[in-house]
Amino acid sequence: xxxxxxxxxxxxxxxxxxxxxxxxxxxxxxxxxxxxxxxxxxxxxxxxxxxxxxxxxxxxxxxxxxxxxxxxxxxxxxxxxxxxxxxxxxxxxxxxxxxxxxxxxxxxxxxxxxxxxxxxxxxxxxxxxxxxxxxxxxxxxxxxxxxxxxxxxxxxxxxxxxxxxxxxxxxxxxxxxxxxxxxxxxxxxxxxxxxxxxxxxxxxxxxxxxxxxxxxxxxxxxxxxxxxxxxxxxxxxxxxxxxxxxxxxxxxxxxxxxxxxxxxxxxxxxxxxxxxxxxxxxxxxxxxxxxxxxxxxxxxxxxxxxxxxxxxxxxxxxxxxxxxxxxxxxxxxxxxxxxxxxxxxxxxxxxx
Numbered sequence: 001x002x003x004x005x006x007x008x009x010x011x012x013x014x015x016x017x018x019x020x021x022x023x024x025x026x027x028x029x030x031x032x033x034x035x036x037x038x039x040x041x042x043x044x045x046x047x048x049x050x051x052x053x054x055x056x057x058x059x060x061x062x063x064x065x066x067x068x069x070x071x072x073x074x075x076x077x078x079x080x081x082x083x084x085x086x087x088x089x090x091x092x093x094x095x096x097x098x099x100x101x102x103x104x105x106x107x108x109x110x111x112x113x114x115x116x117x118x119x120x121x122x123x124x125x126x127x128x129x130x131x132x133x134x135x136x137x138x139x140x141x142x143x144x145x146x147x148x149x150x151x152x153x154x155x156x157x158x159x160x161x162x163x164x165x166x167x168x169x170x171x172x173x174x175x176x177x178x179x180x181x182x183x184x185x186x187x188x189x190x191x192x193x194x195x196x197x198x199x200x201x202x203x204x205x206x207x208x209x210x211x212x213x214x215x216x217x218x219x220x221x222x223x224x225x226x227x228x229x230x231x232x233x234x235x236x237x238x239x240x241x242x243x244x245x246x247x248x249x250x251x252x253x254x255x256x257x258x259x260x261x262x263x264x265x266x267x268x269x270x271x272x273x274x275x276x277x278x279x280x281x282x283x284x285x286x287x288x289x290x291x292x293x294x295x296x297x298x299x300x301x302x303x304x305x306x307x308x309x310x311x312x313x314x315x316x317x318x319x320x321x322x323x324x325x326x327x328x329x330x331x332x333x334x335x336x337x338x339x340x341x342x343x344x345x346x347x348x349x350x351x352x
Contacts, residue, residue: 003080003250006143008033010053012045013074013346015320033057049073058233060246062282064272064346072322074272074346076283077248080145081106082171082230086125087133087161088152089116092176095219096149098124103227104247105147110136133161142168147226149206150175159185166198172229174203174222249283254296257287258350265290267311268350271298276341278327287350290315298325298345311347320348 002009014027029045036054052063056077063075084100086093089111100107101124108127111117117130129136133152142148148170150161158175162185165173175182182204189199207221208228232242249271258268271284279299286296288311298304310323325343 002030002032003078006080006145008057008080009078010036010056011076011078012049012053013076013348015072015074049075058245059243060248062248062272064344074270076270079247079250080143081250081252082247083108083146084226085140085142085146085148086110087136087148087150087165088157089113089121089128090151090153091215092151092218092222094121095216096151096222097122099219099223100226101125103223105226108140110140111152133157134164137164142170144169144171146170147172147229148174149222149226151206151222155181155185159188162189162202163192166194166202172203172226173201174206174225176206176218176222177204179205246281249281249285251285251296254285254287257295263351265315266350267315268348269298269307269311270346270348271343272322272346273344274341276328278341278343280343288312288315298343307345307347314347314349317349320346322346 010031012029012031014029031053036050036057052065052073053075055061056063056075060077060079062077064072066072082105084097084105084107086096086100086107086109089109093109093111093116097107097109107122107125108129109117109122109125110129110131110133112130112132114130117128119125119128122128129139131139140146142165146168148165150158150165150173152158152161155177158177158181162173162175166189175185177185185204186199186202190196203225206225207218208225210217210221210224212218212221230247231245233245254268267288269286269288271280271282273282274280279301280297284296284298286294286298288294288308290312294308298307304325307323307325310321314321323345325345327341327343
């Protein structure tokens with residue numbers, strides 16, 4: 001998959017709606033980040049679509065609009081899953097892995113000591129690798145969705161890790177250490193010929209300046225800085241202006257099922273916009289089969305059940321429908337939901 005390589009992509013769905021919001025089977029076009037940046041596309045797309053696709057990849061916001069009467073355009077940005085790579089399994093790594101997992105990162109922890117690199121110590125980590133810092137990078141496969149935090153137990157290991165990390169293009173790189181220690185590492189890298197701009201891009205000393213003292217406080221300062229790199233993208237050369245990025249939902253099991261292209265009849269449900277407090281964000285997906293099987297969720301409850309019923313009725317129709325799910329007022333109260341918003345979903349008959 002494109003996402004596994006750390007790259008972004010956009011899926012453009014061209015819809016021709018008929019009566020009642022139904023219409024012919026939509027046409028889907030996949031646009032990679034490289035295609036949108038270089039305009040090297042084989043598709044003859046309207047300039048408005050290209051511009052909105054570029055905006056979707058920049059901000060992570062789904063674009064849905066009517067191109068003309070009876071015709072709609074849905075542009076879905078897909079971001080790779082953000083990975084927090086923690087190099088070092090010491091006292092700071094433990095709360096850092098916990099906090100990173102809670103805020104939505106897939107966490108990998110690396111240490112060369114079995115007593116520090118194990119799942120009992122890091123239950124929230126997706127992966128725990130017990131390997132030397134010089135040999136672990138083949139397993140890590142760093143890319144542009146990797147957020148790397150270097151918190152090893154010593155100056156030598158920090159330098160070894162940083163030398164390896166700088167070979168890759170990552171979303172974030174930070175290294176712990178005092179100003180004196182960090183200065184020494186940077187001076188050595190300068191002497192070894194590493195580019196100045198590459199070294200200066202390393203966040204060292206690491207974390208936001210909040211006066212942190214305890215391991216938990218230090219972990220919070222680090223994860224806060226990592227989040228800022230995930231959520232804010234600079235829009236100017238001097239980094240003074242930035243745009244907030246809405247990292248879209250990614251339902252990997254649903255995408256993997258769709259990629260099988262086995263042609264079995266089913267319906268695809270996608271949350272295309274939300275207002276207020278809702279259980280899932282725009283981009284959330286689920287699949288519905290005619291015999292009752294479902295994969296994924298858009299939030300559960302009676303409101304989801306209504307959409308599932310609509311989806312089952314549409315299987316085999318070759319059509320689509322846009323439907324609102326109202327979670328405000330009495331509906332939310334009756335179902336005991338803390339939500340109080342509205343979700344708009346696209347329901348498609350999907351044959352692969």
